[in-house]
Amino acid sequence: MNPPDYAGLARALLPEAALVLGALLVLGLDLLFFRKHSRESRLRSAVAIGALAVVAAIGLNLRVGDAGSVFGGVLVLDPLAVAARVGVLLLTLLTFGVATGTAPLRHPAEYIAIILFATVGFTLMAAAQQLLLVFLALELASLSLYVLVGFDHARPESAEAALKYFLFGGMSAAFLLFGFSLLYGLTGSIDLPAIGAVLAKHDPQPLLLVALTMVLVAFGFKAAAAPFHLWAPDAYQGAPTPSAALLASGSKLAGLTLFVRLLWPGLGSVAGHINPKYISPGWLPVVVLLAVASLLVGNFAALAQTNIRRLLAYSAIAHAGVMLVGVMIAGSAGFAPLFYYAATYGISTVGAFGVIAVLEGRGGCQRITDLAGLHRRSPLLAGCLLVFVLSLAGIPPLAGFFGKFYIFADALSIGGATGEIGGATGPVGRVAVLAILLSAVAFYYYLAVLKQALVAPPAEGAAPVRVPLAAALTLVVAAVLLVLLGLFPTVLINGF
């Protein structure tokens, strides 16, 4: 046995080290120098240090690059891991921009530091390849997110949302853990490649199906897929706006990366068949059901919403349905379509929450009607919101369209390595057709938002909105990213 490669491990974890150092600096400097300053200036300095740490982490991540298996396979730095780490770090950066747009909370430095800790969890989730590290990274991210959701002392809804998110999250963590212990018991290993090798040699046992179901419950929770979506609308509504943005973007991208790595390289041999000619048990049939339920619940429930945050939550559930299609085809089509979809979805949803955050700071934004007359109150916000919402709806030439396009095109053409997916006439193809049809439904509720923002007259006495510089910059960057990624999608798709 080779001696453990601590130097390689330290090198691979340089981005995480930068983030932790940044979080400690944010806390320490705030305690030493800024304690007496106003909340606004404390938030500004914390965001500045935090953003520097995130930029440093992106640079270090790109320098470490595609290093392969690290420390005996605990971490793997393949192209997907590198891309997902850059993705979650960029989304964190955008979340910081959202945080500068709204009125600061009571402990601004601690808030930024916890966002950084959550980001450490996300970057580890993107690279973890061993069940122990998978669990620890997931818990680090989840525990930070529970705190972030409940951070707003002023609003009782914030604590209520945190409790609901915590209860669902704690339960899903327990399910995941029980699934992991059964997997370990069946295969004798906690390393994903070894688990995959053992599972490929044997026929699936009943106990294995129990383990798979438990893992999928946790996955459904993390991706906010129906029927495990109940926490999402409450958490999005009650959480402080930047937390909701992080929950919808970075957390989702990291979670999808983690579970797609768990499901395909680890458990790919027990995916099962869903081709109607020969169905066999495995996790693919369950994911098909989750995808269909999410698409239906998300799109139809979103129609009934009058609260803009709950609408975004149900739209997130609908998008989770499409992402699950991406997960199912990832075994044959590769991770690129799924990654492109999740990353661009993250950018547009952070942007939408950014617009809400700015309006929140200037008098509140809960109802969809609170957006009325945005084109008069702030043309910049209205223009950015137009880009974000149209990208969520999947209108060309924005990135959201190409995300859907790649996933659906692959779902309709790919049969799978052993015919397990079945192409256009198979279940995955059918789900893709359903998703395309439901896009028309989705278009209706997205247009209802845009109608308020762009057509409806402003309410009596609604003042023009002044957008803080950093928040304006963030929103413009997010909108430009969506347009550029839509015009040149191959940059990401062919990146790995």
Place this chain on the structure above:
Amino acid sequence: MSPPSLTSYLVLSAVLFAVGFFGVLLRKNTLVIYMCLELMLVASTLALVACSRFNGTMDGNVFVFFILTVAAAEVAVGLAIVVALFRKRQTIQVEELNHLRD
């Protein structure tokens, strides 16, 4: 008497897990729900230790130490949320948490 087999350990842990799960679903007091969540985690640790013993590898035992630590952190966060909520609402009964709706 022969020593218990792996199956009996797994059945016991499954029973513990089920008790915890139904406790979380059925109980109304947040603190009792937390205890049931802990029970679900403990069920997994029991399964891990048993599998570790019967597989002859140490991975499961090491896993358990991390789970215990994480469970402690989780309870700390959970109790902090309960305190924050109690200050605003003077209740920790879950059925009274219905202020978030459309």
